[in-house]
Amino acid sequence: MLRNYFTIAYRNLLRQKSYTLINISGLALGVASCLILFLIVRNELGYDNFHSKADRIYRVTLNALDFNSNISLAVAPALRNDFGQLEQVTQVYYERDGLVQIGEKRFNEKGFTFADDHFFKVFDYQWIAGDPATALSEPNAVVLTESLANKYFGNREVIGKVIRLNNQYDLKVTGLIKDVPSNTHLPFSFAASWKTIEPEYKRGMTNFWNIPGGSYTYIVLPENYSIRQLESSIPSFLKKNWGEDIAKEAKMPFQRLRDIHFDQRYINNIITPTGKETFWALAGVAVFIIITACINFINLATAQAIKRSKEVGVRKVLGAHRSQLMRQFLGETALLVIVSVLIAVLATHLLLPIAGQYMDITISTDQLSEPGVVGIILALTLGMIVLAGLYPAVVQSGFTPALALKSKLITPSSRGLTLRKSLVIVQFCISQILIIGTVVVASQMDFFRNQNLGFNKEEVLSFRFPSNDKNKVAMMRAELAKMPAIADISFSSGAPAYNNNFTSFSSKELGMLKNDVTELKFIDEHYMDMFGFTLLAGRPITEANKKDTIFNVVVNETLIHKLGINNPEEAIGKHITGDGDVSIPIMGVIKDFQSESRHKKIRACVMAYLPDAFNQVSVRIQPGQMRQTIAAIDQLWSATFPDQLFEYEFLDERIANMYKQEEKVYTAFQLFSAIAIFIGCLGLYGLISFVAVQKTKEVGIRKVLGASVWNIVYLFSKEFTWLILISFLIAAPVAWYAMHSWLENFAYSIAMSWNVFVIALAAAFIIAAITVSYKSIKAALANPVKSLRTE
Template structure:
């Protein structure tokens, strides 16, 4: 009997190829999408979980006026001395960029670090060569990742080779590790031994001497972290005094929380994100699989009309309902298994493209992990049960007498259920459309709207030697492609320096945090920063004892001043040094919009002019940059030219959000495509059910437009019913997501109008195809059927 079921299933599948294709295609897309989404979510939610001691590892962060992931390099020696019970204490100092010379070739490397020997006892890496216990124990040692070793030395054995770092340190290669996975909060291309620079950077051992270092500790097993946290005030008092302890503390942050703790947004090594965002992406996967199951049910019931006589004959010949249920469920299982195989293959083919598109390190080999196989098995069983049970029970319930008499007499008691299912599909599509639009609006808002400065066609690059700055300026201005030039500590979105400030004159006696930017006299004009009161920056000299500065609106509001004119001439203190407000500028965005704008100080300080900012004329940008490269390289022969467009710098602040936007666009589109297949199935069912009705209406003079309207009105009503549910759900979900940003776009009614319009358009195209097809049938043929 089992072989009979198999034969019947194959005959049915081959006989109804279009039905089979639509079902398998929809399920294939949904399974491929779910697998890829699962890998993305698993990758993002398992940051740093691959380290064996991850559950006992903590980063020691500074909390004073703000949350800072960095601590003074003096903290680690003090921790080792005062807490001998800690299993490991490690110093890690991340560097954004550095110049490396390997052989005769120079490289501008991004993202390396200095680390002590304890670091390799805390974090687990796959070692290809070298000993983790000694690889960073001595000065002038370096551990390379596999790709960097290949980049520097090709096929040669890198062990024992020497690279030069920043024209200062000759580092011997003492280890090679596999490239780091993408889900690590401590990414690096190589690790240099901290002993190489320890003596140079440790003094002075001030608590607030923050220069980017991170401290990591590993607690003994079953050690109470709250107990250690409670001892931090006494620890600070002992080593740096009661005054420091009264204004600051050290917080122990679990390693697995680093990637998700958005209080610490200033870490360039690992941008933070929100867990809820990825749970939202997982919800999209759930929507996709539900939509695919609804498709299957709708198309199976539409197909059931054609199989009514088959059911009648089988029942007359003695088949029980249970046998028919097993047969139809077996057919579903066969289709689902086909889709699972094809979906897995499709996921493997598409995964590299999705990973590249979303800038993720996810390989095809991960599809073979036991957890992924288990998830795939669970999806298979779930889809079989969700998609197969209802059609099997419906098809097996036909009465032999009715089904053998005429197909058109068959009706389903589940028509209301199918309407609910299609309404659910429309609702899901509208939620995804609205959600994708809102994410897109927020991304545009983050990068383009109300920045407070002009970012167009601006490139920035370092000036390694300030003694050559005047020569560089003269040569740059001689380039016809250069429109404007300014020297500063950085562009408007480059955090230069943060200091404490207070203003006793207005009652602000407690220190607050301000950003300090060193700018020249051309900076404000170049970036179109608006002056609200006072005068622009004027060149000063190193001999000036009083700092004459411009401040932003946020700063004067902190001082309790609303009118910019009244802020002029006020004296205040920056790190206890006197300063005078000579001007007030309009607020501009200098950090991620996850945070409120900070107070900001602009001052002329030639010693801080480490960056050149150039606005390039749009006529021939490529040749202009090539010319800048040539003259820069001639001046700084020991360095390698590297520039960054300001647009790219702003975009880099929202890497995680861009990943999500890309994912939403991709997978929401897939969900909508799969939903169209389901709508096609229900319209096909309606067309079969109303064959004679259409024939009669045509005989009585109904036009093709009337026939299309006959089919469309029911589904258009379902769209509006689903919209009434989907709109508030989408508004609630996206409002929660936007709450993560200090500045956010407005959710207007136009977003939901677009969502319902797109739904109507998609439904209209799908319905029109089937209804026009039914309306073009010869009425004589329809009435004879």
């Protein structure tokens, strides 16, 4: 009997090729999209989950005037000394780039770390060679990742090989590990031993406020030990090691390892954190896609049911029970779904690397064979068989034999019609929510990229130089000035989007004893003109007199507002106090500019002239002469710093990288929303097919009485106008709430205007019109004689 069901199902599906093709393609596309989104969300929400002790690992952070992920190098030794109950304490010093030399070959490597010998006892990586317990116990030792080892040495044995780092350290390879998973807050290409650089930081390892950028400390709690116990001891720990003032002023929050990637309060993270809500939104899109695919199937199946009414009547007359017919129709659904899922898994295997590259995420296709993923696929398959097949099976098996044999089923019950139209309303709701979401996200991304930042970022190229040799600096400035394509040159501690120095300022004169973290930039006399800052009062930075011992600084609007001053002119001549209680006069005020991501409010900023702190060059290159000018700068660099490779970055690319996580999500949202809408169109096609069958005779009579093609098209279209309007009334408030909540993650965001909702409504009508027009025009052009003879 079961074999007979599947044989009949196979023959029916083969006979109705267009119906089968639309259903299989819709379901397969839906399942493949859902699987890809599931793996993306699983990857993003699973940051750092691969460590076996992930639930007991915490990062030690600082909260004084702001949340800072970096902390003094003095903290780790003190924690080991005072809290012997901690299972492990490790400190890490992260470098974003460095020069590696292997023989005559040189490489600029991005992202590596110096770590102590506790590092590999805290974090788990897959070891290929070496001993994790001792690999970093000696100075000048390094552990390479597999891809880097292949890049340097090919497939040869690497243990014992030597690499030279930054023309300063000869590091012996003591370990080899598999590449670090992409979903970690601490990505690195190699880990060198902390003891290699420890002597350089000895003096700063007692000062609590000496906090190098890139310094991180982690702890592992013993099992069954509450973090609350440790937190309660921190005030006394700070007081004992650094005095009562530090204990009053500073806090040391412990941040769960699994929370690091999602906690947007912190500055100085290696990877910009992204709120979990963003990834749950992608999961929501996956759910929408599956629901839309199932609705599509139901609408097509119920439209098809009319054509099979005589078959049902014959079977019932011959003694078939309703349960047998339900099993048959569910069997057909199961066959369709299983074939669709198999195609979807194959498509996912092929498309996942492309999707990963498109979104800048590395996800292995091996995950498709993991038990958890296989379980999800099986549950999805079973769920779709029930969700998509149950209602059509109930409808088809419930036909009355006499009416079915007389083909009197073209006017179904109003209840059935209401359900089918309700399903279309759900599809339109989903489509309009996704359209509104896509438009809002696109507008926010455009706001990030193109809104006025308070400075000119166009055609600016920046690069760091490795020496403070005044003669080399002067020579480089002179040679760059000779290049005709270079319009502007500035030396500084960092271009506007580079944040390297933070401090705090106060003003006893104005009664302000504390201030938030303040950005500190050291700039030359060309900086303000080159980047087009707006001077509101006073005078700009000029080259300081060598005899001057007092800084004169330019500050931004935010700083003077914190001083209680609203008129920039009133700030000129006022004094602020920096580190060491040095009183510094304000000589100028500039308009606020956006130096950090728009996730954060603009900080107070202080600019001063200090040539010893200049380590970056910024040049503006004339349009159309970029390639040859970069080549000329590279040649100048090689002559000036022959031991270094030339590395540069465009300022607008730097700014775009601040929103890399949002770009990834926007890309996925855009792509999969389009897929969901396309699948929804297939569902709408199913309902218009049903209506076309239902109104066959009506269309024939209207044509005989003189109705035009457009009259007939209108007859079909009006069925959907009110469905779209109802769905819009439901979708608009849901979409507004969801996108309003998303926009609240940013300190600066667009305002949601009524235009967004008009666009969504118009798009829904256009999508419906395109989908409905084919079937309705086909019905309108049909021969009325054939329509009237239809039984």
